[in-house]
Amino acid sequence: MIKNKAKNISILVFGKNNFIATLPDQIRYTTTFSVEVIDNLNQAMSRIQMTPPDIIFVQASLDGSMKLCSWLKKQTKLSWIYCILFEDRLQQLTDRNKYGWQRELEMSAAALKQGADAYIWYLIEEKTDHTLAELTANHGLILAQLTVGLRKAQKYQDLIRTNDILSAIALADSLTELNNRRALARHLPRQIKTARTQKTSLSLIILDIDHFKKVNDTHGHLVGDRVLQLLCQRLQHNLRSQDTPFRYGGEEFVILLANTTDDEALSVARRLNRLVSDEPFALSNKLTINITISLGTACLQAEDDDQGESLLYRADQCLLQAKTAGRNRVINSNYLSSNVSRLKAVSS
Incomplete structure (x- = not known):
C-alpha cells in the first residue's frame, strides 16, 4: 500500500486506454491523490503549464511521448516534476531481448538522458488465441517508483512552505509586524x-x-x-x-x-x-x-x-x-x- 502524507498530489498519465488498464489498482482506483489521463501532446503540455502535476506517467509508444519528456526537461521551473517513462515500443523490447543487458543499459541511459527520471520496461505477452497482445509490467517496480515520486513531491511542497515562511520573515518588520x-x-x-x-x-x-x-x-x-x-x-x-x-x-x-x-x-x-x-x-x-x-x-x-x-x-x-x-x-x-x-x- 502506498502511504502518501502529501496533500493534493496529482498524477498526469500520458497514455492510451490499453496502457491505463495495466497500471496497478493502487493507482487506477486510488482516492489518495488525483489521476488525470491525456493522450494528446499539445493538451498535455498545456495542462502541465497551467496546473503542473507532481508525477507524470508516459507511455513510450504514444505519439509525442519522447518529445514530451524532452520538453519537460527543458522547463527549469518544472524540474521538480517526477517523470516515469514506460517502455512498450515493440522494437525496443525486441532489441532488449535480442541483445541482452548491455543493450538494455544503453537504451535506459538514452531514455533518462532525454528527460525521464525513471525508466520501466513493459513486456508484451500473447493471449491464448495468439491474436491479441496485452501489456504487463512489474507492479512492484511501478509502485516503488511512484513512492519515489511522491517523496520528491512532498519535499518540494515542504520547500515551498519553507520558502514562503522565509519570504514572509524577510518582508516583515519584526517590531511593528507591518510589511517592511x-x-x-x-x-x-x-x-x-x-x-x-x-x-x-x-x-x-x-x-x-x-x-x-x-x-x-x-x-x-x-x-x-x-x-x-x-x-x-x-x-x-x-x-x-x-x-x-x-x-x-x-x-x-x-x-x-x-x-x-x-x-x-x-x-x-x-x-x-x-x-x-x-x-x-x-x-x-x-x-x-x-x-x-x-x-x-x-x-x-x-x-x-x-x-x-x-x-x-x-x-x-x-x-x-x-x-x-x-x-x-x-x-x-x-x-x-x-x-x-x-x-x-x-x-x-
Missing part, C-alpha cells in the same frame, strides 16, 4: 502596473511621528518602540480594506492606497492625522504620551516611473513641507504644486 521597506519595493511596482492596466487611481501616504527623538530621549527606546507599536495598531484598525501600510524606516511609514484618487487620499490622511492627535497613547497606568504625525500624499501620474520612485519622492516632499509648516498636518502634491506655481508667478 523591502516589501514596499516589491509591492509598489505591482500596484502601479495594476493601476495602469485597469486604468484606476493609485495614491500613497508618507507619514512620520513628530519629535519622536524627544520621546526616546525622555522615556527611553523601549517606550519609543511601544509607541511605534501602538501607532501601527491604531493606523491598521482605521485603514480601509484596499490600504496597505509599510514601515519605511525608523518612525516613518508608507501607506499604499489602491483605487484612490488624490482628493480621497487627502481625506484618508486627514482622518488618520485626527485619530492620532485626538487621543493620547496609554503605555501604562502611569504613563500617557501625546503624539502627532505629519503626512504627505501623492497620486500616480502618467509620467511617473514604473518602480514608483517619482511617486514616493513627491509624497516625501509633501511630508517635508508639512514638517516645515509646523507639523501635525497633511500636505498633498496638488497643494504643493499650486504653491510652487504661485511663488513662481509672484517672483516673475
